[in-house]
Amino acid sequence: MDYYPRIIELKMDKWMPRKQFLILKGPRQAGKTSLLHHLKEEYGGYYVTLEDEDQLDTFENSPKEFAERFISKNKRNYLFLDEAQYSKKAGKNLKLIYDLFSDRLKIVATGSGSFDIKVQIGKSLVGRATYFELFPLRFEELLTWKAKELHPFFVRWRRNVLNFILGGGDFNEKIVFKRELESLLSKYIVYGGFPEVAKQNDYDVKKELLRNLALTYLEKDVFFFLNVRELEKFRRLLHYLSLALGSMFEFSSVTKEMRMDYRTVEEYVSILINTYIVDMLAPFYKNRASELRKAKKVYFVDTGLRNSILNNFLPLQDRTDAGILLENFILNELKFYGFDVKYWRTTSKAEVDFVIQLSDELIPVEVKGSAKPSRGFYSFLDSYRPKRALVFGNTEPDVEIAGSTKVLYLPYFTI
8 A cells, every 4th residue: 555654653653652542633534544554554453443333333332352352462462443433432442441451452543523522532531542633734744745855945944944933043045946836835725735635636636536525524524423414504604614714703793694593603613623624713912902802713724625615726826815825824834833823913903914922922923925014013013022023925035124023034835
């Protein structure tokens, strides 16, 4: 089986020798099954999917015997358990197996986005499991798949960017192969990072895979697992959120516009967040009465899925929503690196796209085309006097000193 590497492997490898079970969560078709098969090849052991009704029945009704089948004497064994969301008893039974056999059996279990909502596995496995999230491909992973020879350049650029964010280091790298990287980024943003989609070179196949993914998500995760019976309402809200990308989400106005009651909208949004479809970005405020405190902004975990929902696969350079899609891309990358990210906006509508909150510092981040940042960006600099700020755009690396702030300008693809 051809296998394409994922960044998460490096994190999981460190935990494979440990006693705790590993729980791998993430959106449907993000590559969890492929990763399990790869780990089985690397570590040995057994692969089982609970989509198999016979395996599911034994796991649910005879968990002790289920586990004993995969245990050999005088040896630590690995069981790679896929599609655990099919079992309503997953948390309870994995706890029992851990308590009885964790010295001899290591389980790595996966579940789709509906996993923790319905099964609530975390309540049963406190202290017994370590959790990982597998998302669609990051841009770096796409490079390793599609243009491996460009990856070393990206790694150096990213190292410089992270050094700047964390400590103010300079960006000393020359930008090369810019057009090729911009083309790769454009396709990545339009079609997203779901692995099977990314592997394809035929754009019609990419579109069909994304449409099928959206349909499967609605039929399996939403209707079957989460028991949402009014699928048309759910679908309309998903379409609404796709159009509202990058906008502030006010529950009261949405309920009026969509003619849905508040609790339904709240429930559906919660499902979309917990099944890794939508991300809601909270505002940053620091006890200032003029700054908004409640409304969150709407973004998507994968822009390709969002574009599929709208049936809009125009190239990035021809899109009216190109700016907000690039903004969504930058946000996803910043959050992937573990940064605490908010947005900033005042009642007078001064705005900054993102604010990274470090332990004792704030770093504003703007996503622009070729234009300079907005007045809101400089208003933030005047108000908070950060040491550093970032502006991503269609630009060459450059540095501006604005008051006491060092502003670094970079191309989008360097993050």
